[in-house]
Amino acid sequence: MNTRKLGPAERAAAISVLRDPDHELDVLVIGGGITGTGAALDAVTRGLSTGLVEARDWGFGTSSRSSKLVHGGIRYLEQLNFSLVREALVERGLLLQRIAPHLVRPVRFLYPVTAPVIERAYVGAGMLLYDLFARTGGRPPGVPWHRHLSRRRLVRDAPGLDPRAFRGGLVYSDAQVDDARYVAMVARTAAAYGAHVAGRVRVEGFLRVGERVVGVTARDLMTDEVIEIRAKQVVNATGVWTSDVQAMVGERATFQVRASKGVHLVVPKDRFRSKHGLLLRTEKSVLFVIPWGRHWLIGTTDTDWRLDRAHPAATATDIDYLLERVNRVLRTPLTREDVEGVYAGLRPLLAGENEETSKLSREHLVAQPVPGLVMVAGGKFTTYRVMAKDAIDAASDALESSGMTGRVPASITAEVPLLGAEGFRAAWNRRTRIARAFGMHPSRVEHLLGRYGSLAHEVLDLIAERPELAEPLPGADDYLAAEIVYAADSEGALHLDDALARRTRISIEAWDRGVAAAPVAAGLMAEVLGWSKARTRDEVRKYLARVEAERASQEQLSDEAADRVRLSAPEPGGQAAVRGSG
Structure with missing residues (x-):
């Protein structure tokens, strides 16, 4: 491994390699969201010389403003998209059990029902199918089976709900993640395996030899210097900015990506009591109330967005919509004064001609519009590893068929834990001893382990110094x-x-x-x-x-x-x- 850090010195060293005219990468990935960082990790662990650049910060766009769930997408069962749900649930188990147990953790959701027989049977059948799909990947799912709750048990588990709003419920499991921290950790892991990783480097054009893309021109936004980065294959993983990159190439768009705005509210955990998160149906989609430390996350909206993609803005209308919907089931309604924070993010959805964003596909596509360039778009956070694998598969096939490299090994990221994963469970079991050694409250150590995994000792070493x-x-x-x-x-x-x-x-x-x-x-x-x-x-x-x-x-x-x-x-x-x- 090269480096476990992404500090200023490491960034400078990466740019020095990227700009070297005598150094041609096998793969250069554009975009430091979850798909781009995942693609860089996939490429470098196959033995390919790899670069990764991001115009802003790791996870700046979509990948830091999601619902922070690792889930199968239970609503897609109604759309009969069984393959997408199964794929996501298998990935969920992989992330929970192997790749990132320090960053991805189980969370339980309550689905209140209003019709005690028909709705309970219908929803229960869907949750049974959900649980069965999660157990088809050859690995433990990392979460328990769903279960039914009587009205009396639901009142006991969720006293903050209005008892007049339901007739019972079901509880099922998914998982949650701090999405921005996860993306940064994937980038660090790629660097640890030898990828040349640099944030605040904006791609401004492509280098061409005939029709073939052979690299990019980019600007180091910290120094305003323009550099050229040469690569045998360039992978574009820029999400809602995909169309901008396609325009740089000067070719007709291979596919369209539309942005859907999702708004979330953050409220204190003490505003209503519940042992579980909530999954509520709305007229258009579903609404989640997600446990988040000492807070609840409430979201999301799903509306078309055609304005600035770097800073999508939540409106008073968005906030009032979310409050009105969640207040339908709460004993004590929430008000604007209860809202601590608000954030808005954009989903990169594969677009049809006239479809509403809530109906657009969450599946992904990989295309090669010109030789030397691979485009990947669509998908969801949970299935990032599959998207990354498919993108690097396409780049590897192009490398092999052009004779630029020998046989490229298959993806191994299903077996590559992120930094902080190895030794996490042992560190968690020792958290009381660690807290005593550093004179800290055990809850502080738990907080650090849940954010850094076994790398928490590096933060604790700073405190010791x-x-x-x-x-x-x-x-x-x-x-x-x-x-x-x-x-x-x-x-x-x-x-x-x-x-x-x-x-x-x-x-x-x-x-x-x-x-x-x-x-x-x-x-x-x-x-x-x-x-x-x-x-x-x-x-x-x-x-x-x-x-x-x-x-x-x-x-x-x-x-x-x-x-x-x-x-x-x-x-x-x-x-x-x-x-x-x-």
């Missing part, structure tokens, strides 16, 4: 100062927004959305990244502007108005733009 880093951040008691230092030193965080919105979830979990934590976190990052005082102030200013713009956009009634307000906040600037003394 500098005890002051054991202090929680202002306004964000769940997160320690050491985690911000670690984000900049080892996890590729280059801006304050990276640390507060993705390496941690302070931007949606804290009541002030990170305003109090921002100056302290920026100071900690400055020590690692060598920021000047001016740069540090600029990072804080831009983060606070982001918070203000998001809050204001969530008061607007239309997508267009919310989009205009959200875009009033400046983007985090590159180092070259704000370098200075002071």
Whole structure:
């Protein structure tokens, strides 16, 4: 393995290799979401020389703003899409049991029923099929069977629900994940196996020899330098930005990707009591209420989005819709004052001509519009590994058929655990001893193990060297100062927004959305990244502007108005733009 870190030095070393005119990669992956990072890991573990570039932060787009579920998609059973559900459930078990037990964990959901016989039988048959599919992959599913609840038992398990809203229910299992942390860990794992990984590198064009794509031109957004990266095969995994990349190639679009906006609310866990999450039917789709530490996540919407794809904006209409739907089953209704955080993300859906986004396919496609270029789009977070495998299969076939390489081995990512997975269960069993050794409360160690797995010792080592880093951040008691230092030193965080919105979830979990934590976190990052005082102030200013713009956009009634307000906040600037003394 090469490096377990994605710090500034490692990024510089990766760019040095990528820009080397004498170094031609076998595969260059564009896009640092879950599919792109997964493709890089798949390629490098087959023995291919691999590069990975991302224009912003790891998981910046779709992959950090999902429902944070690893699931089969129980609603797809009604659409008779059995193959998609089975594939996703097999992957769910693989992630839970082998690939990332430290990041993916089981979660139980309650489905309240209103018709005690017909609905219970119908839903129960679907959940039985769901459980059976999960047990067809040759591995333990990692979750228990579903079960039926009487009305009396449901009232006991979920006293926060309005007893007049149901006649009983069923409980079934899926899994959840901190999606942004997962993506960053996949990128780190790819780097550990030798991939040359660099964030904040934006592809601006393709290098061509005749019809063949032989690499890209890209801009290092931290220095504003333009570089050329040469590769035998380029894999485009840019999700909702797929059309932009296709336009760079200058070819007719192989397929269309439409963006569907999904909005989620974050509310405190104490606003209503339930042992389980909730799955509720709406007129168009389903609504999840998901346990999330000391919070609930409530979502999602499913509406067409044709505006800015980097910063999709939630509206007051979206928020009111979610509150109105969930309040139909709660004993004490939620109000806007109960909402701690709001986030909006975009799903990259394979588009037909006139289909509603809620009916578009969650399956994926792989295409080769021109020699040297592979495009992959669609799919869902849970099946990222399959998407990545299919994309690298296509690239490998092209390498072999063109004689550019010998026989490329088959994918092995089903057997490759992410960093932090090996030794996680042993560390979890020793969590009380670890807490005693570092003078910490066991719940703090559990928090670190659930975010870093067996790599939690690296965060604890920082605290051992500098005890002051054991202090929680202002306004964000769940997160320690050491985690911000670690984000900049080892996890590729280059801006304050990276640390507060993705390496941690302070931007949606804290009541002030990170305003109090921002100056302290920026100071900690400055020590690692060598920021000047001016740069540090600029990072804080831009983060606070982001918070203000998001809050204001969530008061607007239309997508267009919310989009205009959200875009009033400046983007985090590159180092070259704000370098200075002071």
